Amino acid sequence: MVAIETINLEKTYAVGFWRKKPRVALRPLNLTVEEGEVFGFLGPNGAGKTTTLKLLMGLVIPTGGTARILGKNIDEAEIKAQIGFLPEQPYFYDYLTAKELLEYYAQLSGVEPKERTRKIEAMLERVGLKDAARVQLRKFSKGMLQRVGLAQAILHDPKVIFLDEPMSGLDPMGRREVRDLIEELKQQGKTVFFSTHILSDAEALCDRVAVIHQGELRGVGHVAELTSSVAGKVELIWNGSAVPDGFSALGAECHMSGETIRAVVPEVQQEAALEILRRERLRLNSLTPVRSSLEEYYVQKVSLAAKPAGAAR
Amino acid sequence: MSRVVRIAANTFREAVRDRVLYNLIAFALLLSGAAILVGQISVGIERLVVVNLGLTAVSLFGVVIAIFIGIGLVSKEMEKRTLYTVLSRPVRRWEFIVGKFLGLTGTLFVNTFFMAIGVFAALLYVSHKFQSSDAWILVALFFIVLQFLILCALALLFSSFSSPLLSAVFAFSLFVIGSFAEDLRGFARMSRGLAQGLATTAAYLVPNFSALNVIGQVAHEQPISAHLIAYNTAYALAYSAMAICGAVLIFERRNLK
Incomplete structure (x- = not known):
């Protein structure tokens, strides 16, 4: 079954004082992610990764096209109970403790009251924040906030998890833990869609990847297929x-x-x-x-932009 | 509906943890100081002065809270991106706006409740006993709460499309103009031609805060008609609902960049 599907999904912002100048953030995007896949969304900064994620989360309104998650249109609020989302460099209500924050999100996600406490405690333990459960988030380090972010994304046991640069700001141990967590989610049959520009992570974790640059999809496929397409x-x-x-x-x-x-x-x-x-x-x-690495494929796709438009095809 | 309540409860908790209710200490100091001073220097008008001063302080403290918290309700969440993890859940945008509104009005209600206790305590201190006309103070307090409803809704409306600074300017300007709404309506009646049209439109567009201000009347122990209470209640609820609808309509179309 298809977990995520975008059909000509696009976004153009109107910029300038009179808001008449168009700035294309995402060109029509057609992408399909199967259920149970770990899918890497690669691209340099400003490529359109975060815009795509925001469109899928309903945070940004598309200029054209549509998207479906688990067969349902993204406009339907109910489908969001099946989605977990970790934004890039997350920031949370810093007057709350980690436990209170997870409780709030569990309530909003519709987690049953009798299951709430058990799930929150298990989640805090899982991300290594059990001892900091009653500490206000304003006292948390960047790495701890990222852990809280991961906890809130998977707390309600969603089927599809979107992670925007999940390794950003983490030390090597933290990155390792996130990688383990993604592996674990995959083993549980979850669909994980994550954006990154750390290619080694994508190469190690992903079943398939897509490369996006300047708002345009440059390539998509299995890692082995993509790397073999690079001239040896x-x-x-x-x-x-x-x-x-x-x-x-x-x-x-x-x-x-x-x-x-x-x-x-x-x-x-x-x-x-x-x-x-x-x-x-x-x-x-x-x-x-x-052996060609994903990096070579990525560099090849991204550097096409430097050539004239005709040469890029 | 439960999501609206959760968002409202979280908004209330934020206000409490950000020490918004600390203003009660300043209010208590102001009122107890004034009561002691009035008791010493005025003869026969202690009640008048305490009611006037107390209710005006309740109104001003609340207006400041309504504007300064209201303008950040949406924009702060957008700026800090805390909104992302809320709206990526099964929460509709209107639920977020209504929840925020109820959270702030709830905060103001609790604040006003404690201030009202302070006003009555000061009144008891200077008058040594309550009288039946003191019940009208409750009506004045109710009208003040209605003012807060309108102001919160307006602050939220402005916050849904402009920066906190501009929202504060807009909301405060409307509060000032609205406090002279009756004068504006009088001016509209006396004007002619285009000026009359513009003045009439402006007079009926701005919130009529002057009709909601009965502090002078209750200080002079004058009764408030049931008709005015019913009219003001309906007016404040309708005006707030329209402002909230406006905020929802704007927010529904906003891109959270």
């Missing part, structure tokens, strides 16, 4: 005193360490590189294909 490279290692002429013309990245030379060349130039080494009578130590 090979690494050659040999011993020598200098990089032979002709390597730079092949677009090689060369590094020398003592007598050892390491060159990474595009896969299509492999034969030409070997020919140069044979001609120079140099002995090849190894030749290894270089």
Whole structure:
């Protein structure tokens, strides 16, 4: 079953003093996320990730198109009982304690009164805030606020969870815990849609990712498919005193360490590189294909923007 | 409906934790000081002075709270983004606005209740006993609460589309103009042509706070007619409801950037 579906969802803001100048925040977006998937939404700052999430949460009104969550239109308030949302750099009512805040959100989400206390205590324990349950949020560190944010997003046991930059502001341990939590949610069959620009997290966690840049979807698919679509490279290692002429013309990245030379060349130039080494009578130590990372795919998609519009297609 | 109540309760809790009710201490000091002073320097008009001063203070303290909290009810939540985690739940935007309104009016009601106790205590101190005409003070207090209803609704309306500073300016200006609404209506009756049209429109558009101010009358122990009580109640409820509807209509279309 489809968990999240956007159909030509778009947003244009009217800016300027007379509000007549359009600023496109999101071009028509068509995206489908299946139930139980962990979906990464990647893009640089200002790409349109947060706008998309706000549109899905009903915080921003779309200029065009529509979106459905679990088959229901996002305008229907009832569907939100099935949604959990962690905004970017969350800020909460700082006059409340962590326990009071979760109680308030549980009430708003319609959690049954008899289950409320048990769920809140379990959640505080799960995010490591049991000892700080009665401390006002104004005394919380950024990392603790992020934990409260995660707790409020999953407190009511939603089916679809949206996380906007969930690792932002966390130390390495905190990031590890969030990753574990997302893994756990996946094992429970939840759908997790999270935006990030930390590609290693996306690569490690996501079933599928989408890359967005300048409000436009640049690519979407399984991580393995996307990385294999990037033109491959090979690494050659040999011993020598200098990089032979002709390597730079092949677009090689060369590094020398003592007598050892390491060159990474595009896969299509492999034969030409070997020919140069044979001609120079140099002995090849190894030749290894270089696995493309999500980062390379991401850089390729995002850097298309730097080229003229015609060249980008 | 329960979500409206939850939001109202949270708004009330915010006001209490932000020490809004501390104004009661200032009020208590002001009133007890005034009662002692009046008891010493005035002869025969102690009641008049205490009622006048007490009710005016109740009104002014409440107006300041209504405006300064009301203008931040929506804009502060948007600025701090606390609204995101509320509206991403099964909470409709109108429920949020109505909940906020009820929370603030509830805060003002509690505040006014304690101030009213203070006024009656000061009155007892200077008069040594209550008399039947003191019951009209309750009507004056009720009218003050009606003023707060209108002001809260207006502050919320302005807060739904403009900055806190501008909202404060708008709300306070309307309070001042509305306090002279009867004069504005008199001016409209005397004017001619375009000026009359404009003055009449303005006179009926601004909230009629002057009709809700009966402090002078009750201080002079004059009764308030049942007709005025019914009319003012209906007027304040209708005016507040319209302002809240306006706030909801605007807020429903707002993008939370």
